[in-house]
Amino acid sequence: MNIYDVSKKASVSIATVSRVLNGNPNVSDKTRARVLEVMENLGYTPNVFARGLGLNTMRTIGIMCSDSSDLYLANAIYYLERDLRLNGYDSILCCTGYELETKQKYFDLLCSKRVDAIILAGSKFIEPRPKDNAYIQSAAAMIPIMLLNGYLEGENIYSTICDDFAATYHAASQLIKSGRRKPLYLYTSTSYSGANKLKGYQAALKDGGICLGSDYVHQCRKDITAAKELLLSLRDQGLEFDSILTSSDSLAAGAVKYAHTAGISIPNELSIIGYNNSILSRCTDPELTSIDSKVEALCASTVNTLMGVFGGVNVPSRTTVAADLIKRATTNF
Amino acid sequence: MNIYDVSKKASVSIATVSRVLNGNPNVSDKTRARVLEVMENLGYTPNVFARGLGLNTMRTIGIMCSDSSDLYLANAIYYLERDLRLNGYDSILCCTGYELETKQKYFDLLCSKRVDAIILAGSKFIEPRPKDNAYIQSAAAMIPIMLLNGYLEGENIYSTICDDFAATYHAASQLIKSGRRKPLYLYTSTSYSGANKLKGYQAALKDGGICLGSDYVHQCRKDITAAKELLLSLRDQGLEFDSILTSSDSLAAGAVKYAHTAGISIPNELSIIGYNNSILSRCTDPELTSIDSKVEALCASTVNTLMGVFGGVNVPSRTTVAADLIKRATTNF
């Protein structure tokens, strides 16, 4: 069943059938109707390979993420897939893990699949050493590269970023305004977005006239238990803190656990703020105050920008989305 | 840059290049080496469209799921993608939502993309009325259909299922053995796997000599707060229960919240068992005893079966994976 069968049944040439297929306006309404009817009757579906050969596009976007089972990324994938589909694009998914080599391999693989663009979801794709990102930049010569929550300089590279700096700045400021004087900061990653979160915290302390030593900033595996253990050991070491700002809800959930174990009351003695407003924030007791990083808006913006690029529109190479502070029960403001 | 460029540089015909590309053994070692070298030098990558046209396969598997941001499905997608890739297959993802019509639409879309198989991840794809599943069965005439945690009769349809019946049977039995006499059952879905979970609970009660009215079984939206509210209202209505078995960790997390709100101690006065052993089970306080439905094994088995089908091996049309009861702090056994 191919375009010839349709053209025969409809008594037109294959060119006309192809035109109908592609929504070309140079077809009379009569003919179009007839062709569409024949297609319907025959249950014809165009062969994507042949189509791809001719058009050299498959209307497919490659999505790369380090780990699709991560709460945040799982949401991002959901929204990206949905929004791309609404625009008539399929998405092919690649979970790369965290090794640079694997990332490069899968990246090449996607390129060789002739995807129309690649979305790098999550801040884990940009390496600290510039030369490690060269493979991305060189691919950008062929197809647009979209970074979701990552930033990289380059022609044909577009970033959509949550304003993490403003988010943690605001959250930390609120803590201070509510009377906290010793906010601890817990984070996992030193990526672009990770770095901005930390800066926001630091700037807020500075502007709030609070000066704390470097032992008020700690890196911790993104794991509830790990966070709890770390906090317990910090307490044992005599560190005093009255609030905890974290870079993820997992760490914040660990902080809640810590408070329970140590018999500390939340939010009276300890305020806690999570990040991402994930399901975890509704799971702890009390429920987490958390920064909503607006994944949905971020994804929508990414897809919008991409469609702009495809349409030849001049789009900004960098878009920022504001975060939101969702107040729940682990803070007293 | 195409196969002709390579053939010229290597002074062979395009047929030979194609043979090298496809690992055809009828090429002398010398020639193969020369061709491979030329490919390497030229940085040649075969065009997938042309390849697909000739081979009529793209080594791509369609994965359908209702919602990739669901904790359970997100994990499944991760493992499926990984295992498929290990076997040299890409996966294209489709999140369908819960509407039958949308499911059918996306299903057709995947078929028209000429995927080599479709994996339906999750039990939400099998409808109660047989005629609503006809579209799946008719697609099975073209490509193998793999059901992950769903069951449907049919040629070229393969199911991999967690033994949910045994899982809840065992869990409920343990509750009874530990002295509980009034276990409540909370569930969300009436799908194939949902039905089996319920049956396991009921069978365990029967075998344990416990007879409870139908008000000990309740359906509830998969949502922490919804579960909490439901339990509170049941209690207000005077229903007495000493343990809760649930069909998901979300419901169990809601049960923990309920106990906190009502001032009931866990596990002394109330035992709770979740399902899926997701991250939620480590987030509540106390941590949830939960049934591990072995997603990873389930996915591995699905991919294995599929590769068997592709290889022409005779594989069973139905595989069962045993679940595990992970004991934590919401039960006293």
Place this chain on the structure above:
DNA sequence: AGAATAATTGTAAGTGCTTACAATACTGCT
């Protein structure tokens, strides 16, 4: 060496679509 056989390579015909360009069919106008 020469025939028979096996291994390797090449030729050419698909595969199903797109699209530039050519051809034809309609308009309205004089």
Place this chain on the structure above:
DNA sequence: AGCAGTATTGTAAGCACTTACAATTATTCT
């Protein structure tokens, strides 16, 4: 009617690969 101009349709040449079959070369055997 006849013409220019426009709308519609058709022809044929790609697109980059696979593969059956034919042709060539190498190997073995007598």
